[in-house]
Amino acid sequence: MVPIGGLTCCLSAAALYFLGRSSGRDAEVLKSVTRVNQLKELAQLLDTACKVLPLVVTVSGRVGSDTPINCEYSGLRGVIVEQTAEQHFLKHNDAGSWIQDSALMLSMCKEVPWYLDDGAARVHVVGARGATGLVLTVGSEVFEESGRSLVRGTLDYLQGLKMLGVKRIERVLPTGTPLTVVGEAVKDDVGTVRIQRPHKGPFYVSDKTIDQLIANLGKWARLYKYASMGFTVFGVYLLAKHAFQYIMERKRHWEMRKRVLAAAAKRAGQDEEGLNGKSESGPSDHTKKERLMPDLCVICLEQDYNSVFVPCGHMCCCMACSSHLTNCPLCRRRIDQVVKTFRH
Numbered sequence: 001m002v003p004i005g006g007l008t009c010c011l012s013a014a015a016l017y018f019l020g021r022s023s024g025r026d027a028e029v030l031k032s033v034t035r036v037n038q039l040k041e042l043a044q045l046l047d048t049a050c051k052v053l054p055l056v057v058t059v060s061g062r063v064g065s066d067t068p069i070n071c072e073y074s075g076l077r078g079v080i081v082e083q084t085a086e087q088h089f090l091k092h093n094d095a096g097s098w099i100q101d102s103a104l105m106l107s108m109c110k111e112v113p114w115y116l117d118d119g120a121a122r123v124h125v126v127g128a129r130g131a132t133g134l135v136l137t138v139g140s141e142v143f144e145e146s147g148r149s150l151v152r153g154t155l156d157y158l159q160g161l162k163m164l165g166v167k168r169i170e171r172v173l174p175t176g177t178p179l180t181v182v183g184e185a186v187k188d189d190v191g192t193v194r195i196q197r198p199h200k201g202p203f204y205v206s207d208k209t210i211d212q213l214i215a216n217l218g219k220w221a222r223l224y225k226y227a228s229m230g231f232t233v234f235g236v237y238l239l240a241k242h243a244f245q246y247i248m249e250r251k252r253h254w255e256m257r258k259r260v261l262a263a264a265a266k267r268a269g270q271d272e273e274g275l276n277g278k279s280e281s282g283p284s285d286h287t288k289k290e291r292l293m294p295d296l297c298v299i300c301l302e303q304d305y306n307s308v309f310v311p312c313g314h315m316c317c318c319m320a321c322s323s324h325l326t327n328c329p330l331c332r333r334r335i336d337q338v339v340k341t342f343r344h
């Protein structure tokens, strides 16, 4: 039997440990990025900084665009707009009841060139949709109920589906949102400064400040560390318990085998004494022992065993002795059921 529980705990602990370590590392990286307090300083910084190394910075400002999108449903003006439509329906399942389910019908995302503005300067942000921490505001969420008609109802019934309606959700990054962006700053030939995903390093677009981001990552790193330690302790405990139980079972097994063998030898001796008063040693005696040994009940050592325990499956007792037992004498597992066995 493999100790699944203990192994799972230890593997979870390892996974949590690595998660914690990566969160901790991300926090350290965020602490080391160059903080640009005013966007207009960024262009100068890029001129003076070493041109070979990528410059990872953090900047803050409000979202703006020359060509913002006017949202269809919410009426908001945004720079990233994501629309999804989900079909909601009731499905007839095998058990004969109706369960609610949904399927994504449509998912669209639009993005226009946008920038961060702090009142004095602008910095363009590129590829923000793939960044960590980007949360779009739910601009509108409407549910359009599907109409009911006789034809529709019949069709639904035949398909085992009942249409409920369509849910349309519009998520927006509205203009004017204060954001913090962490990424690589680059300046193109025209002199426009933009921030993009670094080849290696963090890329954040978040409504939290850089200090909040660092604090959050630190918090997660600690949480993962403690959870990892907890799982390790518990996993080791489970493994040790399993090992201990295994050793004890082997020990009991061995002791009972000894007892059964002794009883069988005694009985064989008596039988032979009764027959010719003189026992012969040799291979025939040995095979007799082997044959007699496994058949004896380990409790009374008199009857042959003729019962099997459920669920452990051990066969070592007679039906009479089994009726007094609540746990298996070999493995100590609870006996739920005793099944009589028959030999031919």
Ligand SMILES: [Zn+2]
Binding pocket: 297, 298, 299, 300, 301, 302, 303, 317, 318, 319, 320, 321, 322
């Ligand atoms: Zn017995």
Ligand SMILES: [Zn+2]
Binding pocket: 309, 312, 313, 314, 328, 329, 330, 331, 332, 333
């Ligand atoms: Zn057992």
